[in-house]
Amino acid sequence: YTSEIAEFAEEESAKHRDPMRDSLTIDELIRMRRYINEHSYERNKHLYIDRKHKIAAVMSCGKNFGTWKTAGRVIPWQTPNAPNNIIHVRLATGSVVEQMNSHPFAKLHTALTHNGETTNFEALKQRVEQFNLSPLASTDTEVAALKFHLIADEWAYPDWAVFESLSPTTGDDLALLNENLRDQLESVQRVEFASSPDGPYQYLCLRHDPYKKVTERVDLKDPADLRPNVTAFWKDENGRKKKVFTMIASEEQAIKKMLKLLDKEGLIDGAAADLTLSSSGMISRYMYDDDSKVKDFQFIDRYGKPIDLNGYGQHYSIRRAKLTEPERDFKGWERNYKIFITKELEKLSFNDIHWLLQQLVESADTQNRFEKHLHILTWLRDYIRTINPGKKAISSLVDMADYFIEKILDRVNKGSYAGYHYYSRKAGLEFDEKGNYGRTLVLNAEGFLAEGTDPDYVLAAFLNRAYELGWRKFIIYRLHGQRLVSTAVMGSGDTDDVEMDVYGSVGEYFGAFMQGGTIRLHGNAQNFTAMCMHHGNLYIFGNAGKVCGYGSKGGKVFIMGNVVDRVWTNSVNDCRTQSLEIMILGSATKYAGESLMGGNFFFGGMHFDEKGQLRLNERPYLGTKMLGGASRGKFVFFDPENRLHEAQYTHGKITGFSDDDWNYYNQKIRETFQLSNIPLYRKNDGEYLNVEGKMVEFNRDVFKLIVPKGGLKGYESH
Template sequence: MTNTNKIIQNILTSRKRLPHTKTPVNKSNEEGGCGVTGFMANIPIAGRHIYEPSVQMHNRGNGKGGGIAAVGLSASDLGIPKDVLEDHYLLQVAYLDEDVILKVESTNINPLFDIYKSEKIPTIDDYTSIGLEVKPPDVWRYFVRVRPDVLEKFIRYNHLYKMDKKKAEDEFVSQNSFRLNQTYYASLGEKQAFVLSHARNVMILKVVGYAEQATQYYCLDDFRAHGWIAHQRYPTRGRLWHPGGAHPFSGMHEALVHNGDFANYHAVCEYLNQHNIYPQFLTDTETSVLLLDLYNRVFEYPLEYIIEALAPTTEYDFDCLPPEKQQVYKYIQSQHMTGSPDGPWFFIIARNDPYHDLMQLIGITDTAMLRPQVFALQERDDVQIGLVCSEKQAIDATLQSIAAEDHRFCPIADKYWNARGGSSTDGGAFTFTIKDSGKGDGSKKLITQNKFGEIVQTPEGQIHYDITIDLSDSFKKNAQTKKITNLFNTNDLQGIKQYCSSQFTVLDFQDIRLVCGTIETLAEENDGKKAMAIDLLTHLNDRIFPTDNKKRSSVLQIIRESLTTIFKSSPKIGNNSNSMYAYIDRAGRKDLRGPQGNEKILVVNAKEFEPEGKNCDSRMINKAYRLGWKQYICYGYKGQRFTGCGLGPDSDDVRFDVYDSSGDYMASGIDGMEIHVHGNAQDQLGQIMKRGKFVVHGDVGQTFMYGAKGGEVYILGNAAGRPLINATGKPRVVINGTCLDYLAQSFMAGDPLNGGGFVIVNGITFDDNGKVIDLTMPYPGSNLFSLASGGAIYLRDPECKVVDEHLNGGVFTEVTKADWDLILPYLKENEKLFGICIKTDLLTIDGDCLPFNKVYRKVMPKSALETKKN
């Protein structure tokens, strides 16, 4: 037996001596989605910035369990020297019963540790003042090191002589926390105390409430850390309505939050039991972090192997791996598949690695990708931040909150993306790592990598802009402003669009701001110029044009600020003006009435509306429709849901233009209306859609068009997992990017050549200069057209990269002239909407314009093909 194996065996044997309670099998409660969010920056960020994204995901929680964790803490905020923070364990104990504080300290703290500092964490005086119904526990924090004699005795007794002494100290701290929890929590009916966290440079706090209430109650608004994570909703298993059962959970030097529920919870517990590990809080989230700790600290697997053990690579993705990686992964799966979490789950992990002097934020999704997730990255001159959340709107809320205080940050990320669990391309996991910059000044840098260690980054050499610079005295001095004014006076909207698209490539930020400021001023002259201004700025917002050395996110920030200014300048509905525009927000909803005079467009500022329920913007819009409003500009979204829903049948004369961070379920059940989303959209869009037109100038999230029955839909970017599942009737959909997996599963849309439905997947994206390029793989996932019985998929795949292994019940067949005549009108509309040229961008391959049947392939249900042959 090697020294490593001996150490592992001795660690596990030592744990066998710990008192424990056999994990019972318990039914999950209220299965469903949680709200998880996190970010990691190269500079410390105040705790109040985890507040807004947490608040905006209340509809993913229930107020019965929430928590936060911070990593890379500020020594000055804790009142200790930096070397103490880095060397000592931050042991945090939650006391539910004040009478046991002295007892706990006398048994599990004072005799075992040298204590540098101990103190009760400050709290607000009245917990009910922030809406809490259950008083959170008093939390004491202890900065400790294991006493040398105690550690030596522990090493001798457990035969850990060959183990690194610091790692042996980690094991002692972990086992001591287990004993404390067993005595004062797990073995009792009435709980008295439990360990929240015991890591170096990591802190966890949780309450029976919402996540942001933990930051409020424990006075963390100004407390700074490099990384923060949060979780809304009590666990699906374990002790509910109890702070001990809320997320995050701690392993050793990490904190983990989890959205989902394990179908094999008992099997995972049995796997842990075989290694003498016994969960105490009885929730699947706890077992998740125990698995992580086992693989990381006991087996000492590299992060890639930990991810593989948790989310194994299977099927065609496994076949696509290099042979040497297949060999390693096959061994990992043979040892750990029985302990791999099964069912819907998504993890966000914040951890400190004191042995390599780095901190990490990690997002891992399950191989079936059954829970939503969005990653984002922003890289600026001297600040960088990585983010991962259940919803994109929570990412935007985080950036907006930070950017409002620190203008080095932008409220728009440079890059957004989804992960595909278990994939051979990115592994379904991404890591944001903070380490020393190497400049010798103590500064940090952020590195973003996928599971395989490949770097993810934004375009190099680009600069950002501080939008707070005052340009009020510069407008009349700029030649560009005069040119824009002259073009507006000619009413040549197409010419203005072409001019601005080309000029925004070469102009610097200041000139772009001046041009947009001029457009704002022109919009004030009359409704005609206002309509032109909105159309122009929307075009610039939607189209992907070259930005030269400028960050596209900064250009978008300028454009969107101008759009917001123009929208907000619309006459308030209570003023009864003669404009075609009428503005309404939550404060003015009492003035809602039908359109009068020239009024045609209701401008809805959704910012202060609730995301759903009786006071949401969707309910107000529904009422406005009954009063006669047919055209809507909706902006200021912060995740508000159900836009366009509930208007009933035959809404053909209704149009929505939606800006900013819209929420889930948009366009669900619509019957005839037209909705344009000017940016990325979120999950569950277009569900059971019957008729209408739906255009998204960006990506869409999970379960897009679930159960849809019809409609004409155009997506500029990608769809995440499970689009068009169980769709029937005749939906006609163009997706210019790709889908991550399970596209059109159980599709039942008849024969497309006889009025049925279909999906076109173009498999393209845009390079840094705004040029259309092919994706590496037109469709990377599995189960393409799985179990479909009708309809078709027209896949742009000139190199035939998609193979039979991607399919499940579908078959490839040639695209006929009839097929091309069917889809060509939709590709022409796609060209009109997004500027994606059929001839040069879609049919031209390596410089040659090819026939349509050499570029596109058709996927049909096997049963439909057999019927056709017969």
């Protein structure tokens, strides 16, 4: 860096060294650096572009920063003691598969890896070539890496300007920002918009400043939110050292796998994230000392606003903790478990809860006790986030519930419950057990592939085989990303008699193409949930992902969390089947209900915090462009503080509730609250909801009904 060269020259000058020994002046050093920076690419093109087999494959990086491209060889785990060592084996998928095109692409103090495609490759290429940064590889990823290097390292753009250069804020989204920030963003766009990437893309970037002793991960994605991502946080400040982890993946099961490995190695306590969300862009920044040890952290969003992580409490590893018998006698607590847990959870220790849940599993010696104890554990899994945990981290309590649900379902393998049959791929046997309506198939999903057509190896195909053998009731657990867990794979007609409880990390297309039946997911769903649903009942006690409900014709869906973009696009309320009824406790982001042709929707716009307190989201609807091109359908939002902005529903209009509308939504909103463990309190002939510690009266005045304006306006909203 020029600053380092200048500092070195000043130090040497202060020592009054002999000028005859200093063969280079500071000006000459600066010119040398500029020459290396500006001409190294064009002087070495012959090693890359014009050769069938490239000679050079790995570029050297800056200070305390190394990239290892292994091309399938042994990974050099004995890496230097630097804050950043990137080890990556992903080859390019959209261009020539060779070492030079493998990710990441690293420059002096930046590196970038890419999922997606850049459709305006030439525009980016022309921009970086203006500054002698011609790409040497034949993939669009390096062009993006060069631009990131240019703006984030060479020019040192502010954080918000880096995001705006690679993922510009446009249209109605600008209207949601304050005026000063809007002017700043537009000033960057006037310079960089023509060369900002276009198409579906997610960039994971590393930026390193060895002189300020800062290293950071920059998460960038396309402004239309076309690429999926899941971001998770784990934070604990109760031990000797402050610990914080942030992870990002395209699907949640990857994050869960990483958390389990971190817990196994003792780096964290518990294998569940404190916070999971879908980010539109953020920076995870870490500051380190002279010994390359991280000493502090900062998270900021794409506009430079700090992301404050709450104090999530003390964590606990159910897999590594030593259990001791508690002094208190808890005999009979399970008879009134809801009251007991709600009142006592704040005071109970992790050891107490560990003991109680383990006793539930060990005492499930009859089918009646098994069913009752599984019900208690499932209730705890679904609603633990709605109860004050005291000083304990809710994530660790969720992890404990998941752990003991797996343990109690493992007991079915012993064959002691006549109403249940157990199957796992570990048995290595072909499944040919005949089912009947009274028995339940308990299916351990461990080892099943995520997708395919062979029922011996693929979960969705196996469910079809089980259905043909007569099975109608299912409990599926230990899922790890398997796709299309749905009644859709069962036969060619209606499946109204199917009932399914699902535990674990489901993959995409959960509940998609349903032709009837009831499915309950005790956890988070992912992208394309309820896609093309015809009819049936789908209950999700967690978040869901992108493009939920696309092309649906009917069905009832409850989601006890947030959803992302493009939910129920191109859906219709088909009068020949079950009405389309959607109940979401949280919020959606962008493009909700595009080209919608019917259906009734409720968005609560709420979440539970780390103390189990019900709180409002930033807005009932988090983004813009709802109901673009829609002709029918009704969106109802809980908005007691009038947080909805008119820029969010430019393609819709607020209208009053008719008596019929309110009678219908009154029932559905109450059902949403009941399914979310949210009580309504009676006072002075009214009913009240406790939100953020304040009592909000439950009546039609705190809800907004939005319907489409109609017409073609909205199709150009992209």
